[in-house]
Amino acid sequence: xxxxxxxxxxxxxxxxxxxxxxxxxxxxxxxxxxxxxxxxxxxxxxxxxxxxxxxxxxxxxxxxxxxxxxxxxxxxxxxxxxxxxxxxxxxxxxxxxxxxxxxxxxxxxxxxxxxxxxxxxxxxxxxxxxxxxxxxxxxxxxxxxxxxxxxxxxxxxxxxxxxxxxxxxxxxxxxxxxxxxxxxxxxxxxxxxxxxxxxxxxxxxxxxxxxxxxxxxxxxxxxx
Amino acid sequence: xxxxxxxxxxxxxxxxxxxxxxxxxxxxxxxxxxxxxxxxxxxxxxxxxxxxxxxxxxxxxxxxxxxxxxxxxxxxxxxxxxxxxxxxxxxxxxxxxxxxxxxxxxxxxxxxxxxxxxxxxxxxxxxxxxxxxxxxxxxxxxxxxxxxxxxxxxxxxxxxxxxxxxxxxxxxxxxxxxxxxxxxxxxxxxxxxxxxxxxxxxxxxxxxxxxxxxxxxxxxxxxxxxxxxxxxxxxxxxxxxxxxxxxxxxxxxxxxxxxxxxxxxxxxxxxxxxxxxxxxxxxxxxxxxxxxxxxxxxxxxxxxxxxxxxxxxxxxxxxxxxxxxxxxxxxxxxxxxxxxxxxxxxxxxxxxxxxxxxxxxxxxxxxxxxxxxxxxxxxxxxxxxxxxxxxxxxxxxxxxxxxxxxxxxxxxxxxxxxxxxxxxxxxxxxxxxxxxxxxxxxxxxxxxxxxxxxxxxxxxxxxxxxxxxxxxxxxxxxxxxxxxxxxxxxxxxxxxxxxxxxxxxxxxxxxxxxxxxxxxxxxxxxxxxxxxxxxxxxxxxxxxxxxxxxxxxxxxxxxxxxxxxxxxxxxxxxxxxxxxxxxxxxxxxxxxxxxxxxxxxxxxxxxxxxxxxxxxxxxxxxxxxxxxxxxxxxxxxxxxxxxxxxxxxxxxxxxxxxxxxxxxxxxxxxxxxxxxxxxxxxxxxxxxxxxxxxxxx
Ligand code: SF4
Ligand code: FES
Ligand code: FES
Numbered sequence: 001x002x003x004x005x006x007x008x009x010x011x012x013x014x015x016x017x018x019x020x021x022x023x024x025x026x027x028x029x030x031x032x033x034x035x036x037x038x039x040x041x042x043x044x045x046x047x048x049x050x051x052x053x054x055x056x057x058x059x060x061x062x063x064x065x066x067x068x069x070x071x072x073x074x075x076x077x078x079x080x081x082x083x084x085x086x087x088x089x090x091x092x093x094x095x096x097x098x099x100x101x102x103x104x105x106x107x108x109x110x111x112x113x114x115x116x117x118x119x120x121x122x123x124x125x126x127x128x129x130x131x132x133x134x135x136x137x138x139x140x141x142x143x144x145x146x147x148x149x150x151x152x153x154x155x156x157x158x159x160x161x162x163x164x165x166x167x168x169x170x171x172x173x174x175x176x177x178x179x180x181x182x183x184x185x186x187x188x189x190x191x192x193x194x195x196x197x198x199x200x201x202x203x204x205x206x207x208x209x210x211x212x213x214x215x216x217x218x219x220x221x222x223x224x
Numbered sequence: 225x226x227x228x229x230x231x232x233x234x235x236x237x238x239x240x241x242x243x244x245x246x247x248x249x250x251x252x253x254x255x256x257x258x259x260x261x262x263x264x265x266x267x268x269x270x271x272x273x274x275x276x277x278x279x280x281x282x283x284x285x286x287x288x289x290x291x292x293x294x295x296x297x298x299x300x301x302x303x304x305x306x307x308x309x310x311x312x313x314x315x316x317x318x319x320x321x322x323x324x325x326x327x328x329x330x331x332x333x334x335x336x337x338x339x340x341x342x343x344x345x346x347x348x349x350x351x352x353x354x355x356x357x358x359x360x361x362x363x364x365x366x367x368x369x370x371x372x373x374x375x376x377x378x379x380x381x382x383x384x385x386x387x388x389x390x391x392x393x394x395x396x397x398x399x400x401x402x403x404x405x406x407x408x409x410x411x412x413x414x415x416x417x418x419x420x421x422x423x424x425x426x427x428x429x430x431x432x433x434x435x436x437x438x439x440x441x442x443x444x445x446x447x448x449x450x451x452x453x454x455x456x457x458x459x460x461x462x463x464x465x466x467x468x469x470x471x472x473x474x475x476x477x478x479x480x481x482x483x484x485x486x487x488x489x490x491x492x493x494x495x496x497x498x499x500x501x502x503x504x505x506x507x508x509x510x511x512x513x514x515x516x517x518x519x520x521x522x523x524x525x526x527x528x529x530x531x532x533x534x535x536x537x538x539x540x541x542x543x544x545x546x547x548x549x550x551x552x553x554x555x556x557x558x559x560x561x562x563x564x565x566x567x568x569x570x571x572x573x574x575x576x577x578x579x580x581x582x583x584x585x586x587x588x589x590x591x592x593x594x595x596x597x598x599x600x601x602x603x604x605x606x607x608x609x610x611x612x613x614x615x616x617x618x619x620x621x622x623x624x625x626x627x628x629x630x631x632x633x634x635x636x637x638x639x640x641x642x643x644x645x646x647x648x649x650x651x652x653x654x655x656x657x658x659x660x661x662x663x664x665x666x667x668x669x670x671x672x673x674x675x676x677x678x679x680x681x682x683x684x685x686x687x688x689x690x691x692x693x694x695x696x697x698x699x700x701x702x703x704x705x706x707x708x709x710x711x712x713x714x715x716x717x718x719x720x721x722x723x724x725x726x727x728x729x730x731x732x733x734x735x736x737x738x739x740x741x742x743x744x745x746x747x748x749x750x751x752x753x754x755x756x757x758x759x760x761x762x763x764x765x766x767x768x769x770x771x772x773x774x775x776x777x778x779x780x781x782x783x784x785x786x787x788x789x790x791x792x793x794x795x796x797x798x799x800x801x802x803x804x805x806x807x808x809x810x811x812x813x814x815x816x817x818x819x820x821x822x823x824x825x826x827x828x829x830x831x832x833x834x835x836x837x838x839x840x841x842x843x844x845x846x847x848x849x850x851x852x853x854x855x856x857x858x859x860x861x862x863x864x865x866x867x868x869x870x871x872x873x874x875x876x877x878x879x880x881x882x883x884x885x886x887x888x889x890x891x892x893x894x895x896x897x898x899x900x901x902x903x904x905x906x907x908x909x910x911x912x913x914x915x916x917x918x919x920x921x
Contacts, residue, residue, distance in 0.1 A: 004394030006356065007405040057405070070388030072404035079393040 004079050005086045007057070014058035017066070021051045025066060037067040041077050045084055054085040082136070089132035090125045092170050094118075095149040098135045101142035106159060110146050111135075113163035117171055130171045143187040144180055153178035157190075228295035235291075243286035243297055244272055254299050255308065255337050257315075257422045258374035259287035262478065263383060269315075269374050271337065273307040274299045283307040305341070312341040317348045318397070319423070320369050327365075328424030330437040334372065355400055360390075361408030362900040363415050363487055364426050371425035373399050377417040384480065385411040386611045386631030401425070408904050411631075412604035412885055415486040419469065419479075428467065430487055430897045435459070435466045443804035444471060446791060447485040448539050448784045449892065451706035452583070452603045453793030454481055458785050458804040465489050465785050465805055475584050475854075476793070482604035483901070484885060484892055489785075491895030495768045497780035498809025508778065513810060513820070520762050520777050521824035527742050527760075529556035533731040536562040536719050537747030537765065538708030538889055541789030541801075542848065543837045544764075544781070544814035545710070545719040547829055548746055550840070551818055554827045558725030559740065562714025564750045565881060566728045567670055568678030569704070569711075571720040575859035576682070577712065578796040580700035581665050582856055587613050589701065591661035593654070594623040595644055595685055596878035597669020600630045601885040602707045603794070607631065620661075622654045626671060626880045639877040641672075641681055648688040658692040665701045666694055671878040673704070680873050695861040702861070706794040707881050707888075709784075710747075713792040716845045735759040745771045746814070747781065749890050764817055766807070767890035779821075780811035783891060787813040788834055790841065790848060797856045798847050 017025055024047055025040075032039045041063060048059045055078045064071040078084045085093070094114060098107050111121065114133045118126035125132040131150075141147045144156030148163070155166055155178060162181040169176045184190055225236050230247050237246035242265070244254050257269035267288035274286045275298040283304055286297070298304055316338065323329045355368035373392065378401065381390040387410060389403045403409055418428050440459040447454040447468070455473035459466045468489050470481035500516035501508040511519075524532060534552055536545050545562060552560050563569060569577040581589060586609045599607040607630060613619050614632040622635040624643050637643045637654060646652040650659075658664040666689050672681045686695075686702065694701030706712060714720070721727050726734055732755045734740035740759055745751075747765035753774040763775035766783040782789075786807040792798050807813065812820075815837050822829040831837045841848035847857055886901040887893045903909050 004398040004400055006358065006393070006400065006402050070404070072389055072391040075404060076391045076393050080395045 008060045008075055008078070009056055009087060011052075011054075011056040011058060011088070015048060015052045015056060015062055016058075017048070017062060018051055021047055029066070038069045038073065040067055041069060041074055042081075045074070045078055049084060054088050082134075085132075088125075090129045092131040092150055094131045094133045094167065094170075095136035095139070096122075096133065097137070097139050097141075097145070097147055097149070099138035099142075101138070102146040105145040107146040109160040110148060110158055110163045113158075113160050114167055117164060117167035126171075128171075131167070141187075144184065156180045157182040157184055226291050226293040226295070228291050228293070228297060230297045231299055237291040239291075241291050243274060243276070243284075243289050243291055243295070246291050247286065247297070247299060252299055254286050255340065256287060257333060257337075257372060258376060260376055260379075260420065263376060263379040263420075266375050266379065269372065270311045271308060271315075273304055273311065275301045275303045308341045309343070312338060313343060313347070315372050316342060316346065318353045318369075319372065320352065322367075322370075323424075326367070326370065326424035327427040327432060328370075328421075332424060333422035353397060358400075358402045359406045359408065360403055360426075361414060362897065362904050363429055363483055364409070364418055365429035365432050366426060368400060368425055370423045371401055372423055373401070374422055375401075376420040376422065377401060377426055380417050380420050381409060381411060381414070383615070384608055384611070385409075385413045385416075386608075387411050390417075410905065412483050412600065413480060413608060415483045416470070416480050428487075430490060431467045435461050440466060441804075443785075443802050445785065445801045445804060446799045447481070448709035448791055448801070449485045449488060449889065450482065450603050450605075451709050451711060451794040452476060452605045453709065453791060453797060453799050454485055454605055455799075456481065456485065458802075460804050463805045465492055475582075475797070477605045480605060480608060484888070484898065487897045487901075488886075488892040488895040490897050491767075491891040491893070492783055492785060494896070495890070495894040496808050496811070497766055497768055497772060497778055498807075498811055499780060500810065501772075501775070501778040503776040508775070511777075513812075516777050516779060517821055517824040520779070520821060521826075523742055523760050523762075523777075524555060525825055530559075531739065531741040532557040532744070533559035533726060533734065533740050533742070534719075534744040534746060535560070535564060535728060535731060535748040535751065536710065536714050537564060537745070537749055537771070538710055539784065539891075540710040540714065540719075540746045540748075541784075541787065541791060541814060542710075542713035542717055542841055543789055543834070544746060544818060545714050545717045546837060546841050546844065547815050547818040547822075547831065548744065549717060549719050550829055551822050551827075552722075554822065554825075554829070558722030559731055559734070560719055560725065561721060561728040561731060562711060562717075562719040563674075563728055564708075564748050565670060565674035566678070567674040567711075568682055569673060569715060570682075571715045571718060573862050574716075574796070575700060575702070575861050576686070577704050577706075577715055578859050579667075579703040579705055579794040580859060580861070581663075581703045582795045583609055586610055586665065587616070588699075589613065589661075589663045589665035590619060591658050591664045592619065592621045593647070593658060593664070593666045593688075594621070594625055594630075594634070595666065595668045596625050596641075596672025596681065596880075597667055597705050598625060598627040598630075598671070598880035598882060599667065599669070599705060600627065601882040602669060602880060603705060604885075606705065606794075620654075620657050622657075625669065625878050640875060641677070641684075641873040641878065642875055644681065644684045644688065645873055648684045648691065650691065655688075655692070658688070658694070661692070663699045663701055664689075664692050664694045665703060667703050667705055669705045669878075669880065670707050671880045674881060675874065675876070675878075677872070677874040684873065697860070700858070700861045704794065709791050709793070712794060712796060713790065713798075716792055716796075716847050717841070718844060732756070745775070747771070747890070764814065765890065766811065767894055769890035769893060779817050780807070780809070781814040781817060782807035782811055786811070789814070790838070792847060795856050796847060796859065797854060798852055799854055 028043045044063045060074045064074045122135045147156040157180045254272045256272045258266045267285050272286045273283035276284045277296045358366045378390050418426050443458045445458050447456045454477035455471035457469045457471045472479050500511045502511040611632045624637045628636045668685050689695050689702040736755045736757045743759045744762045749769040749771045761775045762777050763771040764779040784801050785804045789801045886898040892898045
């Protein structure tokens with residue numbers, strides 16, 4: 001059980017919106033009516049986290065100030081969502097999905113790989129500061145389970161070896177490829193498509209023909 | 225008006241009402257935890273599930289579902305009861321079963337509902353969650369493992385108390401209630417969340433582990449810590465006041481109570497004057513009643529009538545002031561005053577010293593100007609009413625005074641009395657707003673009146689009120705906000721200088737110069753006692769405070785919980801306290817002391833019973849007639865009226881007479897709880913943590 005942090009943590013170097021973030025913050029705020037600036041808390045927290053790495057007390061208060069909301073209201077939002085880091089994290093945030101489909105497909109192995117590479121488990125940051133490992137709830141990519149999210153990207157179809165390689169690469173700052181690690185195209189079946197295998201543009205085309213249409217007539221709808 | 229049936233009963237409900245409200249209307253009680261009629265609807269506890277047709281085939285939360293024409297509702301059907309049992313089972317999963325050591329035990333909604341809907345055993349075999357205690361200040365003790373996340377406390381603090389400090393963080397199983405960075409709640413109404421909390425998560429810190437509800441005798445009474453006169457219930461065990469809770473009174477406090485009224489009561493145990501004292505060789509020594517009364521009587525008889533004066537304090541009751549005034553009449557002295565602070569209040573013109581718009585009338589007002597008052601500290605309950613009105617919308621508020629963070633936004637016109645003059649002459653932009661308002665309200669505080677130019681300030685305020693149409697037959701919008709519970713009663717009694725008599729300033733000056741030789745202090749502690757000079761001082765009261773320290777004879781009186789006494793609140797509403805416990809030791813009810821003194825002087829007053837005194841009061845003013853208890857007799861606005869000084873306004877900024885909300889009178893000054901609040905909120909030194917026990921962490 002991950003107990004919620006009661007109060008935002010203080011940081012040594014207090015946060016302030018950088019010039020760029022401030023411009024972006026203005027753009028975000030402009031989307032909402034003036035008396036509804038509170039609606040911007042979510043994107044602004046994200047913006048601040050991207051700049052600062054995590055949501056500290058000074059982040060909460062900066063977002064509160066810019067939206068005119070009370071700090072407690074911002075903190076309520078920040079603690080509601082797991083995506084906001086309430087403590088400093090490593091250079092990379094490795095979030096391993098542990099929900100049922102991923103677990104059935106071997107998320108425990110992914111965690112083992114993370115332990116082996118980073119030397120830490122859930123909720124911890126590796127000693128070299130390379131990565132923080134967290135457990136995530138279903139990230140909506142079950143078809144390609146098991147998967148992890150690192151930063152903004154998904155890495156799917158993992159097993160112990162591919163996860164080990166992936167983690168080693170990010171630890172060492174090597175380039176990595178997002179998406180399926182077995183070459184799957186999006187969420188197509190493993191090993192390539194099993195339907196619609198022909199080119200829809202050719203004569204024998206994969207085009208669907210309604211059973212009650214004059215089959216040979218070639219007057220099927222949808223001919224663009 | 226939609227018609228629906230609830231449990232087969234036809235109900236006609238207002239459009240927009242919820243099923244739960246409609247059911248309440250016909251006396252069908254649907255169990256609830258999160259719903260509260262004075263808070264916004266949250267719909268998060270699910271205890272109020274009922275079966276509704278037409279609609280989806282699942283139970284619906286009745287507190288959040290508006291009524292509709294032709295709806296059929298069953299509150300006791302198998303489906304509804306089963307659903308509620310399920311909710312109860314879930315609530316109890318994480319609720320510790322620590323009722324035997326929980327202060328809420330015996331008056332806990334969860335306990336009661338569990339009796340109705342709970343199972344007799346749990347099917348949950350995993351670990352219950354535990355939540356760390358939170359620090360919400362010296363008055364509210366937390367046991368957060370018990371919290372069921374109804375968010376009543378959050379909604380009260382945010383909506384009614386008007387401070388954005390409490391919230392629910394986390395989600396699901398990890399949700400917790402906390403104040404931001406665990407700071408003490410800076411509200412004068414924080415004690416109310418203890419009443420609102422349906423479980424024992426928030427309990428009263430000063431009352432922790434002191435009593436069980438079934439041991440208490442409950443006495444209905446009236447609060448005297450401010451001039452609002454909130455309805456209270458005094459809970460008593462043996463001869464000790466264990467706690468004070470609010471009682472419902474829609475006209476005054478609704479169902480809230482300010483923190484001082486609730487928590488200063490431990491002061492009733494300390495510094496008490498429980499026997500008479502007589503000063504001998506410069507030292508006070510205990511004496512018998514007989515000796516004390518004989519000493520006083522001897523002094524009074526031996527002194528020239530013109531050299532005797534009396535001052536009544538802020539908590540003096542009407543009965544005592546009535547008899548003391550009559551006694552002064554017997555003696556033949558006109559020197560008396562109930563305005564310790566020297567406020568420029570004209571006792572001859574009732575409309576000029578009452579809060580004429582009345583407290584519920586605040587909700588009818590459509591613009592407000594606050595002059596020289598800090599209602600948040602002077603009358604937190606009235607301030608909550610202003611905030612309530614503010615939340616209804618279209619209510620411009622401006623202030624010329626010491627404070628602007630009043631829990632609602634105010635336009636700060638600058639703390640300069642001359643602004644009031646500009647307004648009165650129509651030379652200020654806010655004048656337009658007041659003038660355009662249908663029912664403008666001008667609130668004048670003691671900070672505006674108890675200063676040398678108080679008369680001029682009052683005159684200006686009246687001029688303004690007249691010019692903007694706030695003094696009509698159907699709307700008298702000039703409201704004087706008093707800070708002393710006994711003040712209006714004193715004015716109605718006429719405890720003011722008689723013909724050629726001295727007022728407070730005159731009395732102090734006379735005593736200082738030696739023109740006055742005997743000064744009778746009826747619980748008057750807020751004066752500069754150093755100025756009493758060589759005078760022989762009689763102090764009648766309940767606490768060893770400033771007055772008693774200076775006294776030559778002390779006559780121990782009763783505090784408000786220890787007597788049947790009459791008070792008139794700032795609106796002119798006459799109300800009565802009820803004796804809950806007996807005065808300590810040899811202390812006596814105050815009117816009886818004055819009566820006994822008159823006998824000792826050989827000039828007995830004719831009132832022998834409380835009824836006699838009250839009949840005398842009713843003779844003096846209809847306010848005091850039994851039939852008028854709890855009612856406001858409106859005072860007709862007097863045009864032009866008196867109180868009009870022609871002098872100039874001083875430019876000195878207004879200050880509030882309440883410099884520290886937590887210590888304003890002999891009782892709260894003796895209270896340790898209030899001392900702790902002072903440390904936490906005023907001096908910002910203490911943590912307010914001393915009440916934590918660690919037995920339930
Ligand atoms: S502390 Fe009490 S009032 Fe507040 S959410 Fe919990 S149960 Fe409700
Ligand atoms: S369970 Fe892992 S992405 Fe859905
Ligand atoms: S009372 Fe209806 S959900 Fe709580």
